[in-house]
Amino acid sequence: MTRILLFNPNTSTEVTDLLVRVARPFLSPGSTLVPVTAPRGVSYIATRAEAAIASGIVLDVLAEREGSFDIAIIAAFGDPGLGGARELMSVPVIGLAEAAMLSACMLGQRFSIVSFSRALGPWFRECAAMHGLVERLASIRLLDEPFASLANVQDEKEELLIDLSRKAIDEDGADVIILAGAPLAGLASRVRERVSVPVVESIVAAVKQAELLAALNPKKASAGTFRRPDPKASLGLSPALERLLLAEPAEKAPSP
Amino acid sequence: MTRILLFNPNTSTEVTDLLVRVARPFLSPGSTLVPVTAPRGVSYIATRAEAAIASGIVLDVLAEREGSFDIAIIAAFGDPGLGGARELMSVPVIGLAEAAMLSACMLGQRFSIVSFSRALGPWFRECAAMHGLVERLASIRLLDEPFASLANVQDEKEELLIDLSRKAIDEDGADVIILAGAPLAGLASRVRERVSVPVVESIVAAVKQAELLAALNPKKASAGTFRRPDPKASLGLSPALERLLLAEPAEKAPSP
Amino acid sequence: MTRILLFNPNTSTEVTDLLVRVARPFLSPGSTLVPVTAPRGVSYIATRAEAAIASGIVLDVLAEREGSFDIAIIAAFGDPGLGGARELMSVPVIGLAEAAMLSACMLGQRFSIVSFSRALGPWFRECAAMHGLVERLASIRLLDEPFASLANVQDEKEELLIDLSRKAIDEDGADVIILAGAPLAGLASRVRERVSVPVVESIVAAVKQAELLAALNPKKASAGTFRRPDPKASLGLSPALERLLLAEPAEKAPSP
Amino acid sequence: MTRILLFNPNTSTEVTDLLVRVARPFLSPGSTLVPVTAPRGVSYIATRAEAAIASGIVLDVLAEREGSFDIAIIAAFGDPGLGGARELMSVPVIGLAEAAMLSACMLGQRFSIVSFSRALGPWFRECAAMHGLVERLASIRLLDEPFASLANVQDEKEELLIDLSRKAIDEDGADVIILAGAPLAGLASRVRERVSVPVVESIVAAVKQAELLAALNPKKASAGTFRRPDPKASLGLSPALERLLLAEPAEKAPSP
Amino acid sequence: MTRILLFNPNTSTEVTDLLVRVARPFLSPGSTLVPVTAPRGVSYIATRAEAAIASGIVLDVLAEREGSFDIAIIAAFGDPGLGGARELMSVPVIGLAEAAMLSACMLGQRFSIVSFSRALGPWFRECAAMHGLVERLASIRLLDEPFASLANVQDEKEELLIDLSRKAIDEDGADVIILAGAPLAGLASRVRERVSVPVVESIVAAVKQAELLAALNPKKASAGTFRRPDPKASLGLSPALERLLLAEPAEKAPSP
Amino acid sequence: MTRILLFNPNTSTEVTDLLVRVARPFLSPGSTLVPVTAPRGVSYIATRAEAAIASGIVLDVLAEREGSFDIAIIAAFGDPGLGGARELMSVPVIGLAEAAMLSACMLGQRFSIVSFSRALGPWFRECAAMHGLVERLASIRLLDEPFASLANVQDEKEELLIDLSRKAIDEDGADVIILAGAPLAGLASRVRERVSVPVVESIVAAVKQAELLAALNPKKASAGTFRRPDPKASLGLSPALERLLLAEPAEKAPSP
Structure with a gap:
């Protein structure tokens, strides 16, 4: 079973519900959605400043939920925090805009x-x-x-x-x-x-791209610009994020 | 049932078999592969000249098989004939290189x-x-x-x-x-x-991107640069291709 | 005497005649035009699909005529098959669009x-x-x-x-x-x-650029991306093209 | 007197002190430095994830200090949170990398x-x-x-x-x-x-570019992509940032 | 004291006066302006041809004044002769357009x-x-x-x-x-x-960027594409320019 | 008869002679070369500064010779003064580098x-x-x-x-x-x-491109960015250049 975290970095739960409602019929049998709404931030991100605020919150939430999902979708068009999340997490992370744009390229x-x-x-x-x-x-x-x-x-x-x-x-x-x-x-x-x-339809593209990545089952990079960063101490961050920043890089175990 | 034409524009049937063998385990329940090997051309396309030769053959084969598939993969890295096929066919067409590169972008x-x-x-x-x-x-x-x-x-x-x-x-x-x-x-x-x-793994990426496009169920463009071209008479081409070039543009019927 | 193949990849002989009529007055004394019209294809190429069809036909015709010309012009704006032809032929090949655009750059x-x-x-x-x-x-x-x-x-x-x-x-x-x-x-x-x-005037530009290349008398590349490809077997292609694909790379003999 | 906020988004106070020590001799008579060190984060930002974390903290600190400076320098090479800060603040904000690179362009x-x-x-x-x-x-x-x-x-x-x-x-x-x-x-x-x-020397470039912007005395944009965003409610952010996001856009009063 | 040559490559002395009038209030205590108007050329440069004419005149004037300034501004938007002057002179040279555009980038x-x-x-x-x-x-x-x-x-x-x-x-x-x-x-x-x-305001940007470069106090490059060219004999040029072209490369002495 | 001005912007007459020696055998019957060597400047232009100096001299010489040629080649690789000359002159002007590079594009x-x-x-x-x-x-x-x-x-x-x-x-x-x-x-x-x-061979490319432009017989632009500039007074320039800058734009008379 592939657990797809559908994280809405906006604080609007009705938007999260809507995303789930639209995406669910397109899930493959082996996939399940784990919907999460941002606990902090704005109801819909629109500006550079709001995206900057959201990017830290994305990392907080993904760090806190680590281990409970096999792949994550950052479900705001604009992909706040995507690069950092892709670097930090041991499982794949994709953005709603990224998935929609790459899918559009084939049409x-x-x-x-x-x-x-x-x-x-x-x-x-x-x-x-x-x-x-x-x-x-x-x-x-x-x-x-x-x-x-x-x-x-x-x-x-x-x-x-x-x-x-x-x-x-x-x-x-x-x-x-x-x-x-x-x-x-x-x-x-x-x-x-x-x-x-x-x-x-962006969220359908995102869910299917998530399933594609699950099928490719990529290992976590231990080289290149998305390798897990070296452990680093921090000050005043959320406990989960502090822990994640301190963690030793470890490759994701290959699927059995 | 989504019928995915897996067209190998090389003449090497053992390569076609290999592609099918690698791709099949990744098919979703609702999908099926229709493997086809190029009837003419070279055993593996490598140069601009060979790609130019293949691009016409791709159109020939897709025209001949029209109606027997819901989406097509041009399964040679380099995507010979992709633009023309996408323009001409009423169903989506993707390339092996395209699918692999766009998938890589998310990693x-x-x-x-x-x-x-x-x-x-x-x-x-x-x-x-x-x-x-x-x-x-x-x-x-x-x-x-x-x-x-x-x-x-x-x-x-x-x-x-x-x-x-x-x-x-x-x-x-x-x-x-x-x-x-x-x-x-x-x-x-x-x-x-x-x-x-x-x-x-390129062919896995291609099959999953094909399923993604099937999920998006895009209509055939009747505007933009990939709208169906106006009907045009031709001389000396294969009967199927001649017929396809002469056909009136028609939008793909929406899924029920 | 420089024999310039003026190949119209469209099937319209009146267009070929027109091109010859416009170009001929601009020929230098040492040049002659060898006009050829596409034996197959469409009356005027307009779309990606038609260009893909034409690109294979360009290679067929140039292969068949090999030895009967010193330089070739692909006389459809859009230059179908140009890259492959430049790679495959031992003499220079230029496109109508290419010649017109490069000439325009000087104005x-x-x-x-x-x-x-x-x-x-x-x-x-x-x-x-x-x-x-x-x-x-x-x-x-x-x-x-x-x-x-x-x-x-x-x-x-x-x-x-x-x-x-x-x-x-x-x-x-x-x-x-x-x-x-x-x-x-x-x-x-x-x-x-x-x-x-x-x-x-595109065709005048093309004929004069052809004469320029004749004056430069370039050798056939035996390195770089336009070197003659390695010999390769093929299936179901025209005899001339099959023969050309099979030929050993050989440098063009220098002009005496 | 131009008050230049020198904000070090790293938590390392010795680095802040170093920046001040290097920059101070280059201040013009009418300028003063207001050094501030990040209260949260990492001791030196190096990765995309750390930059994402810092970008929210930059906005927090700038919001909290609003009114106490006439121009701000984000003093980490990489410029975390620069776009959002430039959008949100009514006074100019520049980045250490930006100032160094633009200055280098003149050499x-x-x-x-x-x-x-x-x-x-x-x-x-x-x-x-x-x-x-x-x-x-x-x-x-x-x-x-x-x-x-x-x-x-x-x-x-x-x-x-x-x-x-x-x-x-x-x-x-x-x-x-x-x-x-x-x-x-x-x-x-x-x-x-x-x-x-x-x-x-990046910090010297930054301080002098800050003085240049003070001399130009630019008004706050009320149009374009750096106009003050519309007021927006938020949830769970720092009080200062919440207040700033809620504020009505107002043009900076012109200097007397 | 930093002597800033403000060279107007147009022949219009009223424009030079205007530039000085606008710029002077923004000079730092340690700076002074040395205004010079082009002795030859056109009253305002507008075309490629006029810029080409001006670029030689810029070199003539800078060569003639060498030693009398610590930094030079070429005060015509379009920056005629900037690259050559930057190469040839041992002190920094900036353009009015360059200074204005780089300053605008921070806003x-x-x-x-x-x-x-x-x-x-x-x-x-x-x-x-x-x-x-x-x-x-x-x-x-x-x-x-x-x-x-x-x-x-x-x-x-x-x-x-x-x-x-x-x-x-x-x-x-x-x-x-x-x-x-x-x-x-x-x-x-x-x-x-x-x-x-x-x-x-371009001229204010230029004067402040000049002061910034004075603060950075860059050495003259002895490598890279702006190193002093090798000495070269010339014919028929102004005595000052002839002398400058003949001079041995020498690094600018570091400031005490 | 097409008179092609071959202007060497270097002062080295032996280089001019060499260019003529190499180019002459490639001239078409209807063309003739008018070789001219720069009366001022350096023996071979190598740097930005020397190119800036040359660009004004190019305009001087072309202005002085106006009417004595039908097309001009600026025969230094790097094309000093090309843009200005193309703007100012009523006949086509091309550069040695331009001609060589555009010709190379076809190979x-x-x-x-x-x-x-x-x-x-x-x-x-x-x-x-x-x-x-x-x-x-x-x-x-x-x-x-x-x-x-x-x-x-x-x-x-x-x-x-x-x-x-x-x-x-x-x-x-x-x-x-x-x-x-x-x-x-x-x-x-x-x-x-x-x-x-x-x-x-750059100079052969240049002479043949010159003949190509002569064949195209382009009118002088009266619009676009290479239209003849408006008349403008100047100070201290060579009499020929002063006269040319003052001239009314006039279209080149069409060839009979």
């Missing part, structure tokens, strides 16, 4: 990211750059107006998001659309017949 | 491609560039000496390929190794404990 | 490609990328409407193509215009006084 | 970063990429052996660091050397006569 | 360059490319209409330049504005409250 | 530049960057030792230059070699049988 040459808040632009762009995928990114298209509630933003803005998707296709040359952001989970399947190119 | 920042013949270098490099992944490519490391037989090249060269992998890690900064080329299928799991970073 | 910093069919966009863009010239490409501007006949498309669309050229100059920053595609041969000289920057 | 075409621990490599490289300066980076050269104490690492490794600098010049094409990392503060002036190109 | 991710004449576009773009800063450049926005007099262009066009700045912010994604060109000196502080992102 | 994917003096490296690299050809440049390989005389450097260093060429092929991945620098004119044909990839 066309360039993809556009469409979402509901202008504030997300810089973070999304830096995320694509961090993954070396700027050449594959046609555009980022964002709404620029308030929304009533995070839980219902995908219903409230459905028409406007379809309009943005069309502009991304017609004006920016997108071959694929990613409806980005955890609060939009499930929208892709609802709008797919009204958008003229493939639409990627 | 580190930069990957190296390691294989058994110097002749493969230019084609592999142009393949990485075509996919916009040069920034993620640490190096291509290739043996430069003859091998006794294609069917046994992975046994014959195992030690040398491990040595190359180590050089890629130590000197080129690779976080991940891809043992590239269909004749090396199955080698990754055998050498994994002797390489200090994750090693990607 | 300004950035050029725009203007042509008559939207379908050509992805292929042209990938061609510019293949040649490493994206930084020099200001834009690709294409008409998006049907045309009555290929043979007369340049007359029918003359005004619209001039309009597109002006937009490329005013909005995209083009210093040079390339009217791209074999069916537009001859148009550049007709519209030159109505476009405010230099307009490159 | 040559390409610079090399030389430091004392192999673990720093990935973080430094990602920092240079984040600043869009990869084209200016000749190489990163790092020692790969343990050191006795952080406080004395610059004395212990002086010869080896000079050797690395020479290799960066001779083999990598460096025009300028940056001795990177807060624990190396002061070393540049000691070794300058033994290195054949300019050596940048 | 946001991308900057736009705004100026008063369309003719400046190619030169400014090539300047940004020369400095490897294209990734940080959001756009160049230029007026396209005549102006009455160079001395008053900043007053005459103030409103239009503010409009262009706003377009750069809203449409091109600029985080920072550089009002470029020596004739616009002083305008930044006048318009700052009407532009919603930081506006960089 | 392989990447070329290496091989020459006789280490001092040339930065200038050559910046030249390749200026032309947007860095992606096509495999390496620059330079001798690092004195030579006896410029006139005989190609004989003296023949063996060493062949060695460097082999290293460029074997270690750097060069498909083509450019023996760069006017003093090496004629060497390519002498060493061609001893180098395993094509060797480009």
Whole structure:
């Protein structure tokens, strides 16, 4: 049984529930989801500052849950803390944006990211750059107006998001659309017949990429830039994180 | 049931058999493999010229088999004919190199491609560039000496390929190794404990990415650069390909 | 006498005739044109799939004609099969797009490609990328409407193509215009006084670049990525191509 | 009087003291340093994970000290939390790496970063990429052996660091050397006569760039990607950071 | 005392006076300005040809004044002759554009360059490319209409330049504005409250960067690409330049 | 009759003679060479400073000779003053490096530049960057030792230059070699049988590219970044250059 930690770094439990609801039907028989919501932070991460805050919290939570999962998904588009988590943990860690973008690459040459808040632009762009995928990114298209509630933003803005998707296709040359952001989970399947190119459902991409990594069963790197760091003392961090930073590097035992 | 066409564009049936043998244990319950070997061409594609020859043959075979599969894998590292096939077919098509490289991206920042013949270098490099992944490519490391037989090249060269992998890690900064080329299928799991970073098994990556795309169930683009081309008359091509080029664009019917 | 093979990979003999008509007045005394039209394929190549089909046919025809020419021009903008042909043949091979783009580089910093069919966009863009010239490409501007006949498309669309050229100059920053595609041969000289920057006539550029290469009289590479590949057996290919793939690498004899 | 917050995101007070000792002689009459050491974290940040941890702590400390400084220096080479801090704070914030690299750009075409621990490599490289300066980076050269104490690492490794600098010049094409990392503060002036190109003292560069920004007296952006984010509620963060995230955007009052 | 040569490579003495007037209040106690106006050339450099003419004149003037300054600013946005001067002179030389662009990098991710004449576009773009800063450049926005007099262009066009700045912010994604060109000196502080992102005053940036370099007190490179060239005889050049080209490389004596 | 100005921006008349001797046999019947040697400057340009000096002299000489040639070659590898000359002159101007590099692009994917003096490296690299050809440049390989005389450097260093060429092929991945620098004119044909990839003779490439441009007969741009600049008064420049800067833009009359 592959235990997939689905960690929502936002504090919004209704978004976590939504992600689980959308992802669960796509799980393979041998997989199970372990949903966790951020105990601290903001209800939805949108800016560089909020992503910086979240990145430490991601490490805290993964450290605390270590041993209870076989692979982790950081389920906020933008992938806060991904590099550090991939370095520190002995099991694979992937990001929601990473999974969606890499999956989109197989459906066309360039993809556009469409979402509901202008504030997300810089973070999304830096995320694509961090993954070396700027050449594959046609555009980022964002709404620029308030929304009533995070839980219902995908219903409230459905028409406007379809309009943005069309502009991304017609004006920016997108071959694929990613409806980005955890609060939009499930929208892709609802709008797919009204958008003229493939639409990627990010959380489904993430769960299936997690299963792919489980199948590849990669060993933990003991060399390269993602090897486990040398043990290091720390001051004032959470006990779990302090312990993890102090731990000796050890290779993950191979699957039997 | 998802029917995955595993098309080996090389004429070597023992390589096709090997790919099936390695991939089959990783298939999900709802998937089945349809293995096909190139009826024309060379026993293993290595150069730009051989890839150009193969790209037309890929289209021929996919056109001929149309309707008998739900997704296709072009199972030669280098992905001959991928762009054209993705454009022309109404179901998703992925390449072995594409699947391996995108999967490697989730295991580190930069990957190296390691294989058994110097002749493969230019084609592999142009393949990485075509996919916009040069920034993620640490190096291509290739043996430069003859091998006794294609069917046994992975046994014959195992030690040398491990040595190359180590050089890629130590000197080129690779976080991940891809043992590239269909004749090396199955080698990754055998050498994994002797390489200090994750090693990607390309055909397993390809089969799981195929299942991921099946889960995403993308519609056929009717816009963007991978929309079905306009119908066009042709001269002297295979009947199946002639028919496919003449067909009216039609969106894939949505899944029930 | 330098025999320049002018190979039109489209099946349209009127386009071949047009290319010859436009190019011939620019031939140097020591050069002669050997025009050949594709025996198979489509009347004009526009998509990735059609380019993939053409690339194998290019190799077939060049293999069959080997020995009857001193240099070859692949006379479709997009350069199908160029890399493979350059690798395989012992004499120089150049592409129509390559010759036009490199020539344009000497007339300004950035050029725009203007042509008559939207379908050509992805292929042209990938061609510019293949040649490493994206930084020099200001834009690709294409008409998006049907045309009555290929043979007369340049007359029918003359005004619209001039309009597109002006937009490329005013909005995209083009210093040079390339009217791209074999069916537009001859148009550049007709519209030159109505476009405010230099307009490159692709087939004239190709013929003069062919003569330049003849003057440089380059030896066939026996090293690097364009050395003659090792001999390789094949299955089901044309006799000429099978023979060429099997041939021992041999350096071109130096000119006396 | 310009109050420059010199925030060391490492927990090592002796490094903070060292930075102040090196920087103070270069302060202009109108400037004063406000040194602060991280209350939590690790004694020296080296990995992606440690940088992620530090980035949240940077925001905490800056939020807590808000109003007590006119400009802030994040004094760890690698610039943890820089983007978020620049976004959130109403006064300018700069990074030690940023200041050193931009200053190096005025002394040559390409610079090399030389430091004392192999673990720093990935973080430094990602920092240079984040600043869009990869084209200016000749190489990163790092020692790969343990050191006795952080406080004395610059004395212990002086010869080896000079050797690395020479290799960066001779083999990598460096025009300028940056001795990177807060624990190396002061070393540049000691070794300058033994290195054949300019050596940048990072903390001096940072203090002078801080004074430059004070002279430019930039207003806080109310547009663009560094405008003050919209107010947002949070959960479980430090009181100061919670307050800052909740604050209404307000432009910095212009200097009288 | 640091003597900063402020060399205006334009022949317009009123522009030199303006630069001095704007810069002087920002000088540190230990600095003094040595203003010099080009004795030959054009009143304001705008094109590649004029920049080429200026680059030789820059070398002439710097050679002639050698020994009378400790650092030099080439005070035309576009930095004519900068590379050669940096190579040839034993003291640091910086450009007005370089100083402004590097300073802007600390105030946001991308900057736009705004100026008063369309003719400046190619030169400014090539300047940004020369400095490897294209990734940080959001756009160049230029007026396209005549102006009455160079001395008053900043007053005459103030409103239009503010409009262009706003377009750069809203449409091109600029985080920072550089009002470029020596004739616009002083305008930044006048318009700052009407532009919603930081506006960089180029000459202030240049003077403070000059003081920063004076603080770093870099030695003259005796290796790398900015080492003093080997002595070389010349013909028909100005006596000072001839002498400088003939001089033996000598390291700048370290400051006492 | 096409009059091709072959302008050597070095003051060495024996190099001019050599260039003419090598180029003349390749002239087409309708072409004639007009050789000119720089009246001022250095005997061979090697550094950024010397290139800056030369760029003004190039404009002086071209202005003075205006009307006496139909196309100009700036015959120093590095192309001093090319951009300005192309802007200012009403006839085409090309550079020796530009012509050689663009020609090399048709003979392989990447070329290496091989020459006789280490001092040339930065200038050559910046030249390749200026032309947007860095992606096509495999390496620059330079001798690092004195030579006896410029006139005989190609004989003296023949063996060493062949060695460097082999290293460029074997270690750097060069498909083509450019023996760069006017003093090496004629060497390519002498060493061609001893180098395993094509060797480009730069001056032959330049003369044939000049004839190609003559065949294309481009009009002078009246738009784009190479349009004739607006008339401008100047001070202290050569009479011819002053006159040219003052001239009204006028389109070149079309050929009859």
